[in-house]
Amino acid sequence: MRILVCKDYNEMSKKAAQMIASQLTLKPDSVLGLATGSTPIGMYKELVSMYEEGLIDFSEVKTFNLDEYFELPKSNEQSYDYFMRENLFNHINIKEENIHIPNGMTDNIEKECKNYDEAIKEAGGVDIQVLGIGHNAHIGFNEPTINFERGTHLVNLKESTIEANARFFDSIDEVPKKAITMGTGSIFKSKKIMLLASGEGKAEAIYNTVYGKVLPEVPASILQFHNDIVLILDKDSASKLDPKDYKLV
Numbered sequence: 177m178r179i180l181v182c183k184d185y186n187e188m189s190k191k192a193a194q195m196i197a198s199q200l201t202l203k204p205d206s207v208l209g210l211a212t213g214s215t216p217i218g219m220y221k222e223l224v225s226m227y228e229e230g231l232i233d234f235s236e237v238k239t240f241n242l243d244e245y246f247e248l249p250k251s252n253e254q255s256y257d258y259f260m261r262e263n264l265f266n267h268i269n270i271k272e273e274n275i276h277i278p279n280g281m282t283d284n285i286e287k288e289c290k291n292y293d294e295a296i297k298e299a300g301g302v303d304i305q306v307l308g309i310g311h312n313a314h315i316g317f318n319e320p321t322i323n324f325e326r327g328t329h330l331v332n333l334k335e336s337t338i339e340a341n342a343r344f345f346d347s348i349d350e351v352p353k354k355a356i357t358m359g360t361g362s363i364f365k366s367k368k369i370m371l372l373a374s375g376e377g378k379a380e381a382i383y384n385t386v387y388g389k390v391l392p393e394v395p396a397s398i399l400q401f402h403n404d405i406v407l408i409l410d411k412d413s414a415s416k417l418d419p420k421d422y423k424l425v
């Protein structure tokens with residue numbers, strides 16, 4: 177588990193975008209696993225700037241998003257489909273058929289989840305999975321639970337997650353209570369993983385992820401077993417780590 181600590185959120189975003197750009201240089205038809213939430217917004221801004229400067233090309237890239245709210249129409253500005261188009265897809269030359277986001281409006285959850293995992297497999301697997309992390313160390317919408325979920329599945333959101341995400345909605349009652357998310361098993365199959373975190377509020381989750389016991393109650397802790405993962409943090413989210421365990425960049 178490599179840990180890079182940047183001086184602030186903007187530097188973290190630049191570093192993360194550089195890592196994605198390197199991936200696309202090495203493999204133009206990369207399969208990118210993408211995250212939503214507030215943390216990756218700075219990285220997406222950097223990627224759009226790099227694309228506009230002609231430094232990167234998304235024409236052969238395929239993407240798979242980690243999660244999507246259940247029964248929230250794509251047209252809703254709080255859907256992750258809407259978020260991804262606003263923050264990235266509408267501003268780069270990715271092909272529509274190469275964009276994959278779980279269909280939160282499906283009337284056949286089991287089929288949707290199975291098809292999603294199969295589509296990832298058919299694409300050759302995720303080359304680099306971008307992750308954020310919740311205050312309770314959830315990754316995607318894999319909440320603290322009693323077992324690590326293997327594949328993409330429907331999940332009941334924890335109250336703490338609903339409260340954390342209520343900031344994006346007019347009222348907490350509007351926050352969906354369920355979501356479709358790639359499972360920790362699906363995430364773990366990614367060839368590389370890049371986890372981003374910013375702010376003091378994530379320091380505890382990062383500490384538990386790096387040093388804690390590998391438990392489904394701390395979903396991100398499973399990442400200790402991955403053989404090619406980098407955490408890109410800002411100083412605040414890294415504040416509980418031992419400086420000998422990370423590199424300042």
Ligand SMILES: O=P(O)(O)OC[C@H]1O[C@](O)(CO)[C@@H](O)[C@@H]1O
Nearest residue numbers: 211212213214215308309310316
């Ligand atoms: O980056 P944020 O907004 O703190 O969100 C952290 C995590 O919570 C989620 O938004 C799910 O609640 C994830 O998609 C994200 O990685």
